[in-house]
Amino acid sequence: MGSTARADATHDDLKISTPLPRQVIQRENYQPANAHDHEPGGPKLGEAKVFVQGSWNGKTPVRLEVRTILQEGCIGRNVDWTVLGEVKTAGEFQHSLTLPAGGWYRLEIRTVNAADEILGTAAVNPIGIGEVFLISGQSYAAGANDELQRIDDPLERTVLLDVAAKTWRTAHDPFPAVDNGGTIWPAFANAIQPLLRVPVGLVNVAVGGTASRQWLPGEALYQRFLDGGRAAGRFRFVLWQQGESDVIENIPTATYVERLESIRAGLVKVWGFSPKWLLAKSTLHPTVYNRPVEEGRIRDAIHQLWQRPGFGAGPDTDILAGENRGGMQSRRHFSAVGQRRAGLMWFASVWAALQGENTR
Numbered sequence: 001m002g003s004t005a006r007a008d009a010t011h012d013d014l015k016i017s018t019p020l021p022r023q024v025i026q027r028e029n030y031q032p033a034n035a036h037d038h039e040p041g042g043p044k045l046g047e048a049k050v051f052v053q054g055s056w057n058g059k060t061p062v063r064l065e066v067r068t069i070l071q072e073g074c075i076g077r078n079v080d081w082t083v084l085g086e087v088k089t090a091g092e093f094q095h096s097l098t099l100p101a102g103g104w105y106r107l108e109i110r111t112v113n114a115a116d117e118i119l120g121t122a123a124v125n126p127i128g129i130g131e132v133f134l135i136s137g138q139s140y141a142a143g144a145n146d147e148l149q150r151i152d153d154p155l156e157r158t159v160l161l162d163v164a165a166k167t168w169r170t171a172h173d174p175f176p177a178v179d180n181g182g183t184i185w186p187a188f189a190n191a192i193q194p195l196l197r198v199p200v201g202l203v204n205v206a207v208g209g210t211a212s213r214q215w216l217p218g219e220a221l222y223q224r225f226l227d228g229g230r231a232a233g234r235f236r237f238v239l240w241q242q243g244e245s246d247v248i249e250n251i252p253t254a255t256y257v258e259r260l261e262s263i264r265a266g267l268v269k270v271w272g273f274s275p276k277w278l279l280a281k282s283t284l285h286p287t288v289y290n291r292p293v294e295e296g297r298i299r300d301a302i303h304q305l306w307q308r309p310g311f312g313a314g315p316d317t318d319i320l321a322g323e324n325r326g327g328m329q330s331r332r333h334f335s336a337v338g339q340r341r342a343g344l345m346w347f348a349s350v351w352a353a354l355q356g357e358n359t360r
Helices: 185-196 220-232 244-248 253-271 292-306 336-356
Strands: 014-018 023-026 047-056 062-075 079-087 091-100 102-112 117-137 158-162 167-170 200-204 237-241 276-279 311-313
Touching (some): 014 117, 023 047, 023 158, 023 200, 047 062, 047 102, 062 091, 117 220, 185 200, 185 336, 200 220, 220 253, 253 292, 276 336, 292 311, 311 336
Parallel strands (some): 023 117, 117 200, 117 237, 158 200, 237 276, 276 311
Antiparallel strands (some): 014 047, 062 079, 062 102, 102 117
């Protein structure tokens, strides 16, 4: 576009409400087998439809134009000034555009009148087009571990969503609303983000000490799960790490299977799409109990679910023993080294699932 002249206007006349700063939008059409740099035509990293919402309070009809600027050191492709849509009267607007996977990007919009004069400008910085994961379960998925861990990437391309505050920030521990201790998710992200090369978004709704029955439709935690998924928008996988409370309650294998299928079916219906659930075998809590028979029932349930439509294999974190577990003077879950190893195990499971996933 050749719009260069500027008419009198204020920046307050044009505002962007969506996307949010540091938000990651789930990409589509990622082709892992063709994502390398020597792929003819370039790596097949995918793209995403991005909805741009905001308001225009100017007094004249305008066209909206948009562009993106790739942050130095990031992978992706700039989009030059493109017409986003028309705004005939002052008020709110919503339009969409397709952006290539990558980022961080700075997204800029401007309003231009019939005389090609720029009346207003606004920007959101940064945003990413990449991979989003919804995390749920109980304490091993939440913040009940020894060490507060941090994202290693100097560009901080792994972020978390604070669902209540409706803000995104770098995914350093502690995570909001999931206890105040360390998690296993920075270690997971530090392993996977450099290989994905695109931004990663994490949404964690796990709650410590919870049994599968508490996540069933109609329960308060089901609503928490549902709201977390809605706030994330589209996402790649649910990462589920839960089972210890069902061991304590001596839940039969068949009951656990039925509960998880019921939870998933209800959420899929409301969300309107069908992400795969990756389930960890997470049944041990060595400083609390030693119940091999009851543990075995939940392990068998999870193994059965791995074979069923809509589910897939997460890590078997039960193998992490000894130095990987916190002692009696710790938070009693994973030690710092155990957190890192559990994160690496989740990386291996998610990476394998991505390679076999139909990413369209």
